[in-house]
Each structure stands twice: as structure tokens, then as C-alpha cells.
């Protein structure tokens with residue numbers, strides 16, 4: 001009997017055809033992974049990172065991350081469906097994501113590219129190899145969007161956004177999906193052309209008023225929801241810029257100084273173990289440097305999603321969300337795109353092997 005094994009290859013264009021840029025879908029997949037994280041139905045080892053120096057070099061010379069994970073869901077099948085969260089995943093996979101900061105300027109190429117492998121759950125043999133850049137950018141936006149849905153004031157109208165590039169776009173889309181009352185976004189980027197293009201494109205996509213701020217401070221002032229998504233190499237945020245009730249998602253690493261965290265009533269992360277393991281997020285540096293105690297970390301967002309952590313307790317609380325990025329988000333979102341592609345004949349089935357042990361006959365010097 002032939003043991004021919006095929007795997008589905010999905011290019012970026014295939015991922016788009018398979019719904020990879022649909023933020024409503026990504027929000028569901030990302031909330032599913034937060035939910036299963038809260039329930040403990042996942043396995044996610046600390047991610048290995050190749051970097052050519054300390055944490056700060058990730059923003060200068062780059063990094064290569066590998067993010068393996070398993071995500072379950074069988075036990076929570078009914079609850080996932082009740083919550084409209086797509087159903088179980090029950091498989092493992094890995095995202096391999098290199099980042100080279102100079103790519104956009106030097107080569108006109110993306111800073112971050114990625115490949116994701118999804119395994120067949122029965123045999124643990126690769127069943128899908130797909131672009132991971134779209135999944136990665138979409139789920140990072142969605143992680144902030146889901147956090148805002150649970151932690152921001154639900155009548156928030158004004159967003160302040162720093163960083164008008166790839167992540168800035170998905171941050172805005174997801175915040176609007178998570179908090180539909182948002183009406184306006186003030187965007188600031190050191191690259192003014194990028195901000196102008198952002199405002200033009202994103203006002204059409206979101207139906208919001210998107211205006212240029214002349215400084216980060218101007219973008220922050222009076223904002224109900226803030227997102228920092230830059231390649232800043234040193235902090236520029238000041239604690240007195242925040243209004244009461246603000247929700248701030250910091251997905252990049254060096255925007256907010258550790259001292260500014262003292263102003264927050266609650267500080268959430270996606271996974272405190274992962275944040276500590278990577279050692280670059282400001283929430284970890286604030287604890288590591290003794291600026292705040294570890295008890296000031298209010299919890300992982302998944303606990304808020306499943307209801308074991310109260311989340312926001314009053315309209316006035318200032319809340320900071322500082323995700324390091326979880327492999328289970330990538331797996332959940334990649335699984336959504338893969339499932340759609342498989343069911344709709346998108347992508348190319350490649351032969352992985354025709355007879356798995358045939359190569360042994362060819363051993364030679």
C-alpha cells in the first residue's frame with residue numbers, strides 16, 4: 001500500500017483567499033486561544049530566540065523566534081460554540097518568525113516574515129505549511145482587540161495610536177472590532193508619510209475619523225484606548241499623559257518606561273511565564289528593576305476571558321495590557337485559515353513523501 005503523504009502549502013495570497021485578513025474571524029480565533037489558555041487546555045514551552053546581543057538588539061540587529069504549541073478544545077466544545085468561538089483545535093504546530101529591522105528601508109521587504117507548520121493530530125506528521133506573516137500580524141492586532149473588549153471602557157470613543165505600519169493597522173482594525181463605539185483615531189509615527197497614508201487608508205477601512213497627531217503626547221492626550229506598536233529604541237511615553245479610565249495595549253517593547261507603570265491600577269499580560277522567559281516586555285523590566293512588585297501584575301488575560309479574574313472594576317481604573325505574543329494565538333488563527341482553505345480547495349497539495357523509508361535504500365558514501 002502506498003504511504004504517499006501530502007501537505008497543503010498556503011502562500012500569502014492563498015491565506016488572503018482563505019479569509020486570513022478577515023478581522024472578525026481572527027478575533028474569534030484569538031479569543032478562542034485566550035479562552036483555552038484560561039482553562040489550561042494548552043501546552044506552550046518558552047520560546048527560543050536567536051539574537052545577537054541583549055534584548056534591546058531585537059530592535060536593531062533582529063531576532064529569530066520559534067514558537068511551538070498545542071491547543072486543545074475538545075473538553076470545551078459546547079462552551080466554545082456557545083461563545084461563537086469556532087470550536088476545538090486539538091493539534092500542535094509551530095511558528096518560525098525571523099525579523100530584520102532594516103529590511104523595509106534597505107530592500108523594500110517586510111521586517112518580519114514567518115512560516116507556520118500545522119501537524120496532523122493523529123500522526124503528528126506535518127499537514128500544512130503556510131505563510132505566517134499574515135496570521136502573526138492579524139492575531140497580534142486581535143490580542144489587543146480582545147483585551148480591549150474585556151478591559152477597556154465599553155463606551156470608549158477616542159483611540160491614540162503610535163506606529164503607523166503593519167502592526168498599527170491591525171491594532172486599529174481589532175480595537176474597532178473589540179470596542180465598536182470607537183469613533184476617532186489619532187495616529188503618530190516618526191515617518192510622516194506613513195502616518196498620512198495610514199490615515200487615508202484606515203479611515204476608509206474602519207469608517208472612523210483618522211487624524212494625524214503632531215506628537216506622541218498629542219495622540220495620547222484624551223485617548224480612551226491607546227496602542228503603542230513601534231520600533232522605538234528608547235522610551236518616550238510620560239505617566240502624566242494618561243487620562244483616568246484609559247486602556248493601553250503596548251505590543252512593542254521600549255515605548256513606555258518602567259516608571260510609568262506605577263500609574264496603572266491594573267496590569268495584564270497574555271502569559272506571565274512567557275513574558276518573564278523572553279525578558280523584554282516593560283511589565284517584566286518594571287518588576288525586574290524593582291519599580292513595581294510582581295503582585296502588581298493582575299493576571300493573564302485568559303483568566304478574565306473565562307471569568308476567574310474580575311478585569312476592570314471601575315470606570316476610572318487605568319489598565320495596561322502588555323502581551324509578549326503567544327504561539328497558541330498563531331496556532332488557533334492558522335488552524336482557522338487552514339480549515340477554510342482545505343474545505344474550499346485553496347492552496348497547493350505537495351507531496352511530502354511517496355514511500356517514507358525508501359531513502360534508506362539510497363544510503364551511500
Ligand SMILES: NC(=O)c1ccc[n+]([C@@H]2O[C@H](COP(=O)([O-])OP(=O)(O)OC[C@H]3O[C@@H](n4cnc5c(N)ncnc54)[C@H](O)[C@@H]3O)[C@@H](O)[C@H]2O)c1
Nearest residue numbers: 140165166167189190191229230231232251252323324325
Ligand atoms: N507583542 C507581540 O505579540 C508582537 C507581535 C508582532 C509584532 N510586535 C512588535 O510590534 C512592533 C511593530 O511592528 P511592525 O511590523 O509594525 O514594525 P515596522 O518596522 O513595520 O514599523 C514600525 C513603525 O514604528 C515607527 N517608529 C519607530 N520608532 C518610533 C517612535 N519612537 N515613535 C513613533 N513611531 C516610531 C516607524 O517609523 C515605523 O513606521 C515591533 O516592535 C514588533 O516586534 C509585537
